[in-house]
Amino acid sequence: MKTLVLIDNDALSRALLSQCLAGQGWKVLEAENGAAGLDLVVKHQPTAVVCDLRTPKGNGFKICRLIREDAQLNSTRVVLMGVSRFANDRDTAFATGADGYLVKPIAPGELLASLEQCRDDVRSAENSKTAFAGPTRVRFWGVRGSIPTPGLQTAQFGGNTSCIEVRVGDQVIVLDAGSGIRALGQELMREFHNKPLDITMLVTHTHWDHIQGFPFFIPAYNPKVNVRIVGYEGAVHGLRGALFEQMQSAFFPVGLNQMASHVTFEELSEMEFELDAVKVRAIFANHPGICLGYRLSTPSGDIVYMPDHEAYERHEIERQKIAGETSPASLDYARAQDEKVIEFIRAADVVIGDTQYDTTEYPSRLGWGHTCADDAVDLAMRAGVKHLFLFHHDPDHHDDKMTAMIARAEEKVAAAGSPMMVSAAREGAEFVLEWALPRA
Ligand SMILES: [Zn+2]
Numbered sequence: 001m002k003t004l005v006l007i008d009n010d011a012l013s014r015a016l017l018s019q020c021l022a023g024q025g026w027k028v029l030e031a032e033n034g035a036a037g038l039d040l041v042v043k044h045q046p047t048a049v050v051c052d053l054r055t056p057k058g059n060g061f062k063i064c065r066l067i068r069e070d071a072q073l074n075s076t077r078v079v080l081m082g083v084s085r086f087a088n089d090r091d092t093a094f095a096t097g098a099d100g101y102l103v104k105p106i107a108p109g110e111l112l113a114s115l116e117q118c119r120d121d122v123r124s125a126e127n128s129k130t131a132f133a134g135p136t137r138v139r140f141w142g143v144r145g146s147i148p149t150p151g152l153q154t155a156q157f158g159g160n161t162s163c164i165e166v167r168v169g170d171q172v173i174v175l176d177a178g179s180g181i182r183a184l185g186q187e188l189m190r191e192f193h194n195k196p197l198d199i200t201m202l203v204t205h206t207h208w209d210h211i212q213g214f215p216f217f218i219p220a221y222n223p224k225v226n227v228r229i230v231g232y233e234g235a236v237h238g239l240r241g242a243l244f245e246q247m248q249s250a251f252f253p254v255g256l257n258q259m260a261s262h263v264t265f266e267e268l269s270e271m272e273f274e275l276d277a278v279k280v281r282a283i284f285a286n287h288p289g290i291c292l293g294y295r296l297s298t299p300s301g302d303i304v305y306m307p308d309h310e311a312y313e314r315h316e317i318e319r320q321k322i323a324g325e326t327s328p329a330s331l332d333y334a335r336a337q338d339e340k341v342i343e344f345i346r347a348a349d350v351v352i353g354d355t356q357y358d359t360t361e362y363p364s365r366l367g368w369g370h371t372c373a374d375d376a377v378d379l380a381m382r383a384g385v386k387h388l389f390l391f392h393h394d395p396d397h398h399d400d401k402m403t404a405m406i407a408r409a410e411e412k413v414a415a416a417g418s419p420m421m422v423s424a425a426r427e428g429a430e431f432v433l434e435w436a437l438p439r440a
């Protein structure tokens with residue numbers, strides 16, 4: 001039985017709603033003020049909270065905000081109730097993270113309809129656990145770092161920022177929401193049209209080039225779509241906070257809470273977790289703020305996605321050179337950190353890795369959080385990776401430069417006598433694991 005916390009200072013209203021909900025299979029816990037209600041919410045982690053806006057000891061806006069700030073309560077649905085039709089109250093309710101807003105007096109059917117989404121979510125989560133079979137298909141929708149770079153000079157490799165689609169049987173996983181996610185959303189809607197669709201979006205970090213496409217992701221505006229956003233808390237903002245802020249009215253005309261699909265957020269605390277049929281391991285990347293790399297173990301092979309990361313040893317060598325410093329201990333420490341990355345990517349079928357700079361560019365971009373391509377190739381060869389995709393292409397790297405970078409990487413691999421394949425990720429390119437991997 002699902003639990004609901006009902007917070008309302010009006011005893012009669014509480015009794016009426018409680019009776020109606022109990023008759024529909026809900027276990028209802030009642031509170032007459034905000035503080036008592038919040039205690040119940042924290043203790044019972046209910047499926048839903050229904051809260052009057054004007055409650056003593058913590059009004060509805062505040063209760064909703066506190067629930068949204070608690071990572072443990074990410075999947076709790078919050079419905080706020082007002083006594084008037086002020087548009088401002090309604091807008092503020094959604095801005096604080098409410099999933100629904102109803103005006104009193106509330107018809108029981110209206111409340112039940114607003115809560116019905118909770119049941120759908122549970123059903124879809126149950127169904128999704130059994131839905132996987134088939135190969136792993138990967139498609140690049142955005143390969144560029146930092147900022148979109150459309151134009152003739154980037155037409156071959158693509159100008160959209162980071163976004164990759166991974167299909168594991170029926171499961172749809174999206175890696176990051178850079179500007180490439182816009183075209184992916186259109187394609188998903190063409191494929192699924194009006195059928196229910198569950199999408200898991202795995203976010204490495206909330207730098208703008210990894211989330212900027214989300215407001216243009218059409219499936220998020222479709223009520224038949226569930227979008228589950230999974231990632232780690234950022235340095236300043238929570239995962240939800242960062243996506244919410246870029247859709248504030250100063251930046252975008254539609255707010256995150258006005259998206260019609262059911263968008264849920266899961267802020268991770270563990271470094272290993274499962275996305276249904278896919279086992280995921282995470283590693284902290286060497287990148288400003290909090291940024292992760294992910295290793296997805298699928299039934300047909302392992303894919304590592306580490307788009308923003310600065311290799312440690314070269315960083316330390318160049319740093320000591322500039323500082324005129326000699327510190328063998330710091331260099332040893334940096335090498336040990338690189339070894340951890342090697343262990344993380346060891347024997348992966350595919351690594352999609354940060355190779356933003358070449359050796360001539362790197363010294364002037366020291367500490368910007370990105371790897372020199374030569375180092376990425378060396379580390380991947382040492383780890384026994386089968387196929388390395390250069391990724392997070394610099395905005396200044398036009399197609400001719402990218403072609404030259406692939407040639408250099410291939411030379412290094414050949415000189416080392418390594419069997420590793422190396423390509424540059426190209427927008428629109430697709431590969432299937434246990435199938436012929438393409439060379440770009
Ligand atoms: Zn980036």
Ligand SMILES: [Zn+2]
Binds near residue numbers: 205207308
């Ligand atoms: Zn970044």
